[in-house]
Amino acid sequence: MTPSTLVPIALGERSYDIHIGRGLLGQASAWAGLARPSSVMVVSNPVVAPLHAERLHAALAQAFDLGPARIRQVLLPDGEAHKDWNSLNLVFDALLGNGCDRRTLVVALGGGVVGDMAGFAAACFMRGVPFVQVPTTLLAQVDSSVGGKTAVNHPLGKNMIGAFYQPQRVLADLDTLATLPAREIAAGLAEVIKYGPIADAAFFGWLETHVEALAALEPAPLAQAVKRSCEIKAQVVGADEREGGLRAILNFGHTFGHAIEAGLGYGEWLHGEAVGCGMVMAARLSQRLGQLDAADADRIEALVARARLPVRGPALGADRYLELMRLDKKADAGEIRFVLLQGLGRAVVMPAPDDAVREVLQALS
Ligand code: NAD
Numbered sequence: 001m002t003p004s005t006l007v008p009i010a011l012g013e014r015s016y017d018i019h020i021g022r023g024l025l026g027q028a029s030a031w032a033g034l035a036r037p038s039s040v041m042v043v044s045n046p047v048v049a050p051l052h053a054e055r056l057h058a059a060l061a062q063a064f065d066l067g068p069a070r071i072r073q074v075l076l077p078d079g080e081a082h083k084d085w086n087s088l089n090l091v092f093d094a095l096l097g098n099g100c101d102r103r104t105l106v107v108a109l110g111g112g113v114v115g116d117m118a119g120f121a122a123a124c125f126m127r128g129v130p131f132v133q134v135p136t137t138l139l140a141q142v143d144s145s146v147g148g149k150t151a152v153n154h155p156l157g158k159n160m161i162g163a164f165y166q167p168q169r170v171l172a173d174l175d176t177l178a179t180l181p182a183r184e185i186a187a188g189l190a191e192v193i194k195y196g197p198i199a200d201a202a203f204f205g206w207l208e209t210h211v212e213a214l215a216a217l218e219p220a221p222l223a224q225a226v227k228r229s230c231e232i233k234a235q236v237v238g239a240d241e242r243e244g245g246l247r248a249i250l251n252f253g254h255t256f257g258h259a260i261e262a263g264l265g266y267g268e269w270l271h272g273e274a275v276g277c278g279m280v281m282a283a284r285l286s287q288r289l290g291q292l293d294a295a296d297a298d299r300i301e302a303l304v305a306r307a308r309l310p311v312r313g314p315a316l317g318a319d320r321y322l323e324l325m326r327l328d329k330k331a332d333a334g335e336i337r338f339v340l341l342q343g344l345g346r347a348v349v350m351p352a353p354d355d356a357v358r359e360v361l362q363a364l365s
């Protein structure tokens with residue numbers, strides 16, 4: 001058994017560890033130290049469950065000495081377009097229909113869509129039940145499973161209805177990524193790349209050397225990238241759990257990206273694809289405002305392109321982008337607040353003149 005790497009998230013009584021390793025899904029020992037639940041509800045979807053649920057169920061049964069009747073599963077329809085109230089209700093139906101109680105452990109097995117919805121359901125059911133994230137996409141392993149943001153989408157805005165609710169553990173089994181389509185790996189790379197410009201210029205340089213190896217899921221660079229991404233996220237979330245300030249830097253590329261996702265209809269572009277393009281837009285806006293050198297903006301655009309992510313946005317029109325971005329959660333009294341770069345490795349959150357934003361959008365979409 002390969003030992004897993006632990007990345008701690010320091011949040012006082014809500015502290016937990018991210019376990020990163022190979023084969024974790026099938027290991028009963030991965031659950032050691034958690035309180036024995038009365039039952040388990042695995043939340044997954046029809047794509048992930050046939051690939052990975054069996055080993056998870058066996059490990060849970062062994063770890064907690066629970067029979068099959070105490071380990072239930074609910075499958076939600078796959079995809080961003082189904083990250084909504086209807087899917088959320090399926091979780092509540094399953095929890096109530098199976099007699100679950102306050103000691104039921106909710107386990108999210110899947111990507112960010114399943115994780116965000118299972119987490120929100122765990123936050124709401126009986127006002128909060130124990131919750132563990134078992135992320136199976138690169139994006140979920142480096143970002144969405146960590147830090148306690150849970151949500152569903154509203155037709156008028158992404159992730160608009162949600163709660164902060166921390167998991168008790170994150171089990172990131174790198175082996176599960178082997179079944180991911182290449183497009184999904186690229187989408188995950190967007191959130192990996194994000195950590196360089198906002199917090200770690202050296203990591204950005206390392207990614208420039210290793211991006212193709214990561215796309216090919218080469219074991220050593222992959223483990224390194226997941227670990228470093230989680231460390232940076234842990235540091236930011238540990239300093240600002242509920243996004244009073246600093247945490248907003250994790251949304252680099254997301255203001256533009258969320259507008260792309262909402263403007264095209266959820267699921268048209270993958271979240272990571274929209275973030276990849278959004279990072280290029282945010283870098284060019286930083287350059288336009290004199291905060292970032294052209295050479296650094298070029299490096300960001302080149303790395304995003306090498307990760308096989310889009311670097312030009314859909315032609316929604318600048319007015320529509322601006323309208324959608326005014327719905328962003330960072331907006332303050334209708335004023336859009338962008339995550340901009342003051343050099344590689346340093347992000348700030350600030351407004352930008354509409355004219356400058358329009359110029360960037362006209363050049364890049
Ligand atoms: P996703 O959950 O839709 O997963 C992508 C696709 O891959 C889906 O079709 C899924 O069924 C499939 N899949 C998952 N694991 C697989 C595997 N191992 N093998 C084969 N197929 C697999 O998308 P995602 O990119 O993981 O997550 C995107 C979501 O995460 C968005 O809704 C975004 O808003 C959210 N997000 C949340 C946070 C947060 O902090 N909570 C951060 C970033 C993103």
Ligand code: GLY
Nearest residue numbers: 147149247250251
């Ligand atoms: N992905 C943004 C955050 O966790 O804050």
